[in-house]
Every structure is written in structure tokens, then in C-alpha cells.
Amino acid sequence: MYKASPNRRAILEKSKSVREKETKQTSNFFAKHLKRIYPITLQRSTSSSFSLSSISLSLSQNSTDSSATDSTSTLEQRISLALGLISSPRRRETFVPKTIPQQQDRRLYEDFKSDEPKRCNWITKKSDEVYVTFHDQQWGVPVYDDNLLFEFLAMSGMLMDYNWTEILKRKELFREAFCEFDPNLVANMGEKEITEIASNKAIMLQESRVRCIVDNARCITKVVKEFGSFSSYMWGFMDYKPIINKFKYSRNVPLRSPKAEIISKDMIKRGFRFVGPVIVHSFMQAAGLTIDHLVDCFRHGDCVSLAERPWRHI
Numbered sequence: 001m002y003k004a005s006p007n008r009r010a011i012l013e014k015s016k017s018v019r020e021k022e023t024k025q026t027s028n029f030f031a032k033h034l035k036r037i038y039p040i041t042l043q044r045s046t047s048s049s050f051s052l053s054s055i056s057l058s059l060s061q062n063s064t065d066s067s068a069t070d071s072t073s074t075l076e077q078r079i080s081l082a083l084g085l086i087s088s089p090r091r092r093e094t095f096v097p098k099t100i101p102q103q104q105d106r107r108l109y110e111d112f113k114s115d116e117p118k119r120c121n122w123i124t125k126k127s128d129e130v131y132v133t134f135h136d137q138q139w140g141v142p143v144y145d146d147n148l149l150f151e152f153l154a155m156s157g158m159l160m161d162y163n164w165t166e167i168l169k170r171k172e173l174f175r176e177a178f179c180e181f182d183p184n185l186v187a188n189m190g191e192k193e194i195t196e197i198a199s200n201k202a203i204m205l206q207e208s209r210v211r212c213i214v215d216n217a218r219c220i221t222k223v224v225k226e227f228g229s230f231s232s233y234m235w236g237f238m239d240y241k242p243i244i245n246k247f248k249y250s251r252n253v254p255l256r257s258p259k260a261e262i263i264s265k266d267m268i269k270r271g272f273r274f275v276g277p278v279i280v281h282s283f284m285q286a287a288g289l290t291i292d293h294l295v296d297c298f299r300h301g302d303c304v305s306l307a308e309r310p311w312r313h314i
Contacts, residue, residue: 117298121250131165140303142242142288146230149287150220151181154213156283157274161209173203178213183230186217212273219271234289237263242307243290253292256281 123135143149154174158167177197179185194214198207220230227233237259247253260281267275284290291307293300 118296119299120294120297128165128169130168134164134168136299139286140288140291140293140299142303142306142309144231144235146183146220146224147181149230149234150183150186150217151175152286153216153275153283154178154181156279156286157212157216158205158209159279159282160274161206170203173200177203183217183220183224186214187221189214189217209274216272216275219267223270234263234287237266238289242288242303244304244307245290245292246295247292248295250294253294254281257284257290259290260284 119132119135123132143152151174155167155171175181177200194207194210197203197210198205223230223233227236243257243259245253256277261277263284264275264277264280267280281290285292288303288307291300291303293303
């Protein structure tokens with residue numbers, strides 16, 4: 001048998017000592033930094049340089065080629081593979097359950113969006129049904145009936161104290177109290193009727209508001225004598241056709257308009273009360289004298305089609 005010379009043996013032993021020292025330093029480096037990422041313990045074993053005590057299965061059992069892995073993998077590769085075994089199942093456990101419900105919710109949301117028509121953005125999911133119905137069926141539709149115009153004028157004046165939802169929920173009570181908003185009947189109301197309406201807790205109108213509605217009914221009767229109808233008086237300011245706006249954003253919709261200011265001044269001169277430019281503009285929006293539905297609202301096109309019809313007095 002061949003025997004290495006003393007010099008050759010000394011060189012081999014020195015090389016072996018250097019390799020063992022480098023291996024120890026590398027192992028200490030990875031053990032130190034591994035603890036910062038995963039709280040696992042590196043323990044020295046007799047069969048290998050280091051083993052992961054938190055792993056129940058050996059790396060060879062989870063490898064496609066155990067013999068090749070054991071013989072050729074470096075310490076760095078084994079640690080990387082171990083981290084993969086630790087992290088991958090946990091990521092799958094936390095990731096999958098969270099993602100699937102989100103996808104289902106997204107599908108439900110898309111289905112909801114596809115079923116619901118596009119409305120003005122001040123109509124939200126929290127909007128009351130009576131308000132949504134008002135938006136979808138009445139708001140912005142050109143009105144020519146004197147009683148309905150009087151009703152919208154009265155309700156627009158109530159916006160000083162309430163919002164549209166609160167007003168619309170009591171609309172039937174208002175109609176009953178004010179004789180279906182017949183100007184001739186309301187104009188003839190006396191102190192007894194005014195007091196009864198003001199004291200009705202369900203209606204919730206101050207006496208000054210009730211008197212305002214009665215006084216405006218009397219003004220309407222005077223206008224009818226001069227113009228033939230309250231409708232012809234109001235639509236005369238519009239040249240008998242609505243103003244069709246094409247607002248894209250709600251911030252562009254004004255609270256008042258030059259036309260509302262003109263109408264307001266003339267109505268005040270004729271004795272109408274609570275008919276400032278803001279109230280008049282709200283009245284114009286509700287009664288379809290101006291179409292302020294946003295352009296992407298499904299009601300914009302409907303109201304424009306109605307507005308293009310010839311003016312008519314009912």
C-alpha cells in the first residue's frame with residue numbers, strides 16, 4: 001500500500017484543519033442570521049454538521065433524490081430548503097382562505113353593479129327607498145300640472161328645515177292636510193285650518209311654514225288670473241323648454257342659477273314667500289324646469305327625451 005511522505009501528510013492535515021475551521025465559521029454565520037428570521041434552534045448532531053430541530057421530517061424524505069441531495073448539497077442549500085419547508089405550508093394556509101372570500105365578494109359586487117342602474121352619485125346604497133324612488137320616477141321630469149307644481153314649490157320650501165327623505169316620507173300627510181295642493185282650496189284656508197295643521201305632530205310643520213304655504217296658494221290664484229295657469233307662468237321663464245345640463249360630477253351641480261335668481265325676484269315681487277334663489281332652483285330641479293341629473297345617470301336620457309316634447313299645460 002502506498003504511504004504518504006511525512007511532508008505530504010502534514011500538508012493534508014493542515015488543509016483538513018483549515019476546511020473544518022471555514023465550515024464552522026460558515027455554520028455560525030447562518031445560525032446567527034437564521035435566528036433573526038425564524039425562531040428555530042440549530043443543534044449539532046453526530047450525523048451532520050447541523051440539524052433543524054423544528055423539522056420532523058429529514059430533508060432527504062422531502063427530496064426527489066435523497067442520495068444526491070445528501071451527498072452534494074452544501075450547508076447553504078440545506079438551510080434554504082429547510083426554510084422553504086417551514087414557510088411554504090404556512091403561506092398556503094394563510095393565503096388561500098383569505099383570497100377565496102375576497103374573490104367571491106368581488107364577484108357578488110360585480111353582479112350587484114351589473115344589476116343596478118347607474119344613478120347620480122348622491123344616491124348611495126344607504127339612501128332611503130323613498131328617496132331613490134323619487135330620484136328614479138319624479139325628480140327632473142317636466143311637470144305641467146298646477147297642483148303638482150304647487151306641491152313641489154311647497155316641499156322645496158321645507159328644505160330649509162328638512163331633507164328630501166324626511167319630506168318625502170310625510171308627503172301623503174302633506175297632501176291630506178293641504179287638500180292635494182289645490183291652490184284654490186288652500187287659498188281659502190282660515191285660522192282654524194292653519195292651527196290644526198301646525199299642531200299636528202305627525203306633519204311637523206311650524207305655523208310660519210303653514211302660513212307661508214297658504215299665502216303662496218293665494219299668490220298662485222292671482223297668477224292664474226293673469227297667465228291662465230301657474231304652469232304657463234313658470235314655464236314662460238324657460239321659453240317653454242327645460243334647461244338641459246350635462247354635468248359629469250356632483251360638485252358641478254349648482255345650488256342656484258341665474259334663471260333661478262330671475263324667477264325668485266319676480267315671485268317675491270308678486271308676494272310669494274320663502275322663494276329665494278336656492279329654493280327656487282331646488283324647485284326647478286324637482287319639477288323638471290332644469291335637468292340636473294348627471295350625464296352618466298340612467299335618468300338623464302329619459303328626462304331629456306321628455307323635455308324634448310312640446311310644452312303642454314294639463
